[in-house]
Amino acid sequence: MIVLLYSDSSTCEGSSNQSCSISNTVSKKTKPIEVYAFVNPICPESWGMEPNMKKLVAEYGQYFTMRIILGYGSDHSEKSSQWGKTAQLSGMSFNEHCHEVKSCYRASLAVKAAELQGKCAGERFLRILRERLFIDTKDINSDAVLNDCAKRAKLDLGEFKNDMESSRPIKGLQCDRRITNEMDVNEFPTLVFFNIRDDNEGIKVAGRYPYNVYVQILTETLGKQPEKQSPPKLEDFLKKHRFLATQEIALVYDKEKEEVLKELKKLRLKQVVSPVHVKHGTFWRYINTDD
Secondary structure, three states: OEEEEOOOOOOOOOOOOOOOOOOOOHHHOOOOEEEEEEEOOOOHHHHHOHHHHHHHHHHHOOOEEEEEEEOOOOOOHHHHOOHHHHHHHHOOOOOOOHHHOOOOHHHHHHHHHHHOOOHHHHHHHHHHHHHHHHOOOOOOOOHHHHHHHHHHOOOOHHHHHHHHOOOHHHHHHHHHHHHHHHOOOOOOOEEEEEEOOOOOOEEEEEOOOOHHHHHHHHHHHHOOOOOOOOOOOHHHHHHHHOEEEHHHHHHHOOOOHHHHHHHHHHHHHOOOEEEEEEOOEEEEEEOOOOO
């Protein structure tokens, strides 16, 4: 569902370097569009949204900043029967037992703790956390798994552990919940587009849509046709993200999966990547140690 949403000037104190403001802050921003991405770490549709989000950043990231807002719940049983269909349509595979994780509260606190080490650190941690759930079927609420995710995300582990014992992640998650309520978000994923240079209403897109829908919304919010950037070299893209599904790569580069697989097999022969085969497809892990 796509609806208009008026900007809100309210704020709350959060745990990250950014405040929880939804206000117009033109003087502090260099990009005209702000995108609020509401996701749930254990929601299959949020996981399936990853290719679209990567492509939008790769092609039009010069126009917007994206802020991840976490939603969490305790019961996904109604959706679990649809996970296989979601995996096939999105190309974002998962282990058939991952739906057994019913809650993500502590995992969500861990994401907020990771964000205290920077926005990029938080995003890396969230991605790795989902990999551990959807691919490896790990209990993402256990301290052992969370600490392992922190190591993989190259966080300061001591700082991460200390923050997990503090109230700061709780405040951050409370802030996310407040923003979720204020924007009346009750479905994951949901993207909300705001043009911070005017007072027009934002546009809320609830659910997962084909990629061109998000480009149309970005164009409407921007008020002009955005100029598309070329994606980075494939090896650079793999180096940046480290672990990608074939479908993520195919979508970003506008290529058929067969064509992408040919390129990936060449990189495999060069020992740049290694495949990780899962039920509904293949992921590719960047293994070059020269960097």
